[in-house]
Amino acid sequence: xxxxxxxxxxxxxxxxxxxxxxxxxxxxxxxxxxxxxxxxxxxxxxxxxxxxxxxxxxxxxxxxxxxxxxxxxxxxxxxxxxxxxxxxxxxxxxxxxxxxxxxxxxxxxx
Amino acid sequence: xxxxxxxxxxxxxxxxxxxxxxxxxxxxxxxxxxxxxxxxxxxxxxxxxxxxxxxxxxxxxxxxxxxxxxxxxxxxxxxxxxxxxxxxxxxxxxxxxxxxxxxxxxxxxxxxxxx
Numbered sequence: 001x002x003x004x005x006x007x008x009x010x011x012x013x014x015x016x017x018x019x020x021x022x023x024x025x026x027x028x029x030x031x032x033x034x035x036x037x038x039x040x041x042x043x044x045x046x047x048x049x050x051x052x053x054x055x056x057x058x059x060x061x062x063x064x065x066x067x068x069x070x071x072x073x074x075x076x077x078x079x080x081x082x083x084x085x086x087x088x089x090x091x092x093x094x095x096x097x098x099x100x101x102x103x104x105x106x107x108x109x110x
Numbered sequence: 111x112x113x114x115x116x117x118x119x120x121x122x123x124x125x126x127x128x129x130x131x132x133x134x135x136x137x138x139x140x141x142x143x144x145x146x147x148x149x150x151x152x153x154x155x156x157x158x159x160x161x162x163x164x165x166x167x168x169x170x171x172x173x174x175x176x177x178x179x180x181x182x183x184x185x186x187x188x189x190x191x192x193x194x195x196x197x198x199x200x201x202x203x204x205x206x207x208x209x210x211x212x213x214x215x216x217x218x219x220x221x222x223x224x225x
Contacts, residue, residue, distance in 0.1 A: 008153075036216070043116075043203050043216035044154070088153060096142060096207060098214060102153045 003027050006089055006101025015110050019076035023089035023101045026070065030091040030099070033065050035074045038086045038103070047087075048074065079108045112138050114206045116217035123194055124225055130190045131220045133204030140206035143187040144214065145179065148201045160187045184209075194224040 006023040013019055021035075032051045036044035048063035050056045056063045064073040072091070076083055089101040113136040123129050133143055141162045146154040158179055159167045166179035178190040187206075191198055203219040 032212075034214075041201070041219070041221065043114075043205075043218045046213065046215060049213060096212060097156065097159065098144070098205075100153045105151075 003099045004089065004091060004101045006104060008102040008104060010105040010107065012107045012109060013079055015079060015081060015108055017079050017108075019079050019083065019106055019108070020073065021075075021087050021089070021104050021106070022071060022073040023091075024069075024071050025091055025099075027091075027093065027099070028070070029093035031094065032092050033063070033072050034090045034098075035061075035063055035072075036088045036090060038088060040085075044088055076106075079106075081108050081110050084108050112206075112208055112213070112215040114204065114215045114217040116202075116204055116220050118220060119218060120221040120223075122223045122225065125195055126193055128190055128192045129194055129222060130188055131202055131204075131222075133187045133189070133206065133217050135185045135206040135208075135215070138206070138208045138210070139184040140187075141184060141209050142207040143181060144205045144207070145177070145187075145189050146203045146205070148203060148219075154203060157189075162187075191222065194222070196224045198222065199224045 035048040038044040053067045060077045062075040086103045086105045088103040090098045115134045117132045143160040145157045157172045160179045160181040162181045168174045181187040205214040205216045
């Protein structure tokens with residue numbers, strides 16, 4: 001079993017819809033949870049960073065962590081064409097090594 | 111905000127030559143930097159962890175003599191791909207871990223094409 005599972009299937013949504021992405025993990029030592037956005041041929045950009053169970057909001061983005069279920073989610077409200085990118089979940093334990101999901105390609109259709 | 115730069119952004123080289131890629135944290139100190147490789151439509155694969163002033167730690171299956179890493183200062187790490195071959199063609203991305211927050215910030219990546 002991989003440390004981090006993220007269904008890599010592409011996701012197409014109409015503009016204005018809510019985008020819902022999620023990852024599961026198996027390593028209970030993970031303490032820090034991140035979501036990165038990666039545009040084509042660019043490096044990943046940190047979107048959200050959290051270390052506790054619950055929700056964290058930042059503008060149109062909400063990150064959700066459920067440590068008891070080992071499940072994290074990212075929600076994008078009022079999606080825009082500029083949100084079209086690959087979204088990677090990542091997590092780490094205290095040793096600082098990041099474990100990444102495979103990434104979800106999101107396409108927001110105008 | 112925290113900015114990480116990479117140079118060059120792209121490079122084309124002949125098989126058998128060596129290529130050096132630089133990773134710099136522009137406005138913060140990073141004792142630890144990471145080097146990743148990403149193939150098309152794949153996630154990032156960690157190659158090695160680079161620590162300032164000490165030897166890099168390589169992931170299983172990554173040849174340390176082929177991918178030379180030097181982390182000579184708190185803001186600069188370099189990756190040298192020695193005797194490059196076409197199968198080394200990939201997107202190489204570094205990240206720098208900010209010392210004060212432990213947050214990793216990624217560089218924009220370097221696309222290497224070996225002919």
